Amino acid sequence: MDAENSNKALNKDELKNKSSSYQSETEASKEKSATEEVSQILTTFSASVSDFGTASKSFEMTSSTHNVIKSHTENMLADEQTDQGCHEHSSPPISSSSSSSSDEDEDESEAESSELDEEECNRRRSQCIGEMTTIEKQFMDIRDQLYRERHTQITKKLNEVNSGTAPEYLQQVQALEKSKQIRLQVSDLQRRLRVESLQTVLEADKKANTQHLNNEKKMLTEQIQSEFDEKIHRLEEDRNNVDLSTELFAIEDFDIKMGKKLKRKEESEQVFSFGPTKRRKKPVTVTGPYIVYMLKDADIVDDWTAIKMALSMSQRHKNTSKGFKKRLPCRYEDGKLIYAGKHFQQGQLVAIKNGDTTTRGTIVGISHSDVLVKQTNGTKSKLHFHQLQRGKYSLQHR
Structure with missing residues (x-):
């Protein structure tokens, strides 16, 4: 134990x-x-x-x-x-022999x-x-x-x-100043370029306006001159008609006066003569055909007036043919200009001749009475049909 x-x-x-x-x-x-x-x-x-x-x-x-x-x-x-x-x-387990005693x-x-x-x-x-x-x-x-x-x-x-002494703040301020300077330089350059462009546009407008004014003046003077020429021709025709009528009336008055004088003379001779006596007419010697027209005085006056008018018209045509050249055909048809047998339309390149000078341009617009041409320098010119017909200006294809 x-x-x-x-x-x-x-x-x-x-x-x-x-x-x-x-x-x-x-x-x-x-x-x-x-x-x-x-x-x-x-x-x-x-x-x-x-x-x-x-x-x-x-x-x-x-x-x-x-x-x-x-x-x-x-x-x-x-x-x-x-x-x-x-x-x-x-x-660890204990042996079975001591289990009962060791509890x-x-x-x-x-x-x-x-x-x-x-x-x-x-x-x-x-x-x-x-x-x-x-x-x-x-x-x-x-x-x-x-x-x-x-x-x-x-x-x-x-x-x-x-x-205002923080480094982060100072760095951002420097960056803002730099961007400010760059923007100021860019805005200054833009201002200069815009001023130059406006000056060039202003000069071009001035030149275009002056040239347009000169062209309008020329066209106005030509138009007024043509109107005065027509008035002068009409006055000349009226004067010729008045001269013819006055001459005819003077001839009629002279004939009437001469007839009255002859009648008075015959009456006086009959009064102082013893008995009625008849005057003998002298025999008229006629060589060739002899035609006697029994016309009235009014018909003779009308014929005489027509002859004088025809002579004056022929004389006037001669004067106008000497003073003016032959007119060229120029008309507007279906939005196109037909000039001297050639067709011109909008947007076409043309050459304008005025005597010895030649100007190039582009047709901008065509109407029933004129043509608008934009020249190479930017100015616009208006050409009337009567100017083209009289040969003051001429259009050609380029």
Whole structure:
């Protein structure tokens, strides 16, 4: 019995030693892993705190580290409880010969081991809680320090911006000044070019207006001259008609007067003569055919007027043929100009001849009485049909 009791005691001592060594190893490994994780978190947290540009991220990391530490401690406590239960159930079996006598000893050893485990758990719990409080305190201190440093940095930047000495503000101001100078140069160049273009347009308009005025003056003088020529011709015709009528009336008056004188003379001769006497007519010697027309005086006057008018018209045609050239045919038909047997239409290139000078241009418009031509220098000229007919201007294809 003594040998059995001694064996039991040895087995209990071995079990206690093994369980204590196992617990110490697991606790050491857990403490080591916890300390490594805490140190790693603190290093990452301190590195994140050193970077002021990532302040918001560091706040998120600190809250996440706090949650990680808390969950890690809870996991450690749960693992210790599970390890204790496993050690209680994994004790080596005792021989069947000493089972009946060692029940009380096992109960006592289990009670002692449970008391030790509870004390150890309480100690570990208090230790973890202390570590967690220290970590929380460090976290709060680092957070407050980060807030203060970030606040001071932001206020400093704000003061620099308000005073106009911030490097970011100065760089943007320099870029704005550079863009301002470039825009001013571009606007100045645009203004110069626009002024030059307006000056050229103004000069071209002046030249076109002066040339148009000269052309209109020429056309007006020619039109007035042609009207006066027609009036002069009409006056000449009227004068010729009046001369004919006055001559005829003078001839009639002369005949009437001569007839009256002859009658008076015959009457006087009859009065002073003794008895009626008849005058003898002289015999008329006629050589060749002799035709006597018994016409009235009114018919003779009409014939004489027609002959004089025909002679005056022929004389006038001779004068006009000497003074004016032959007119060329010029007419408007279906939106086209038919001039000297040639067809001209809008948009066609033509050459205008005025004596020895030749001007090139493009037909812009055609109407029933004139043609509008745009010259190569930008001026527009209007050519009337009567100018083309009289040969003052002539159109040719190019």
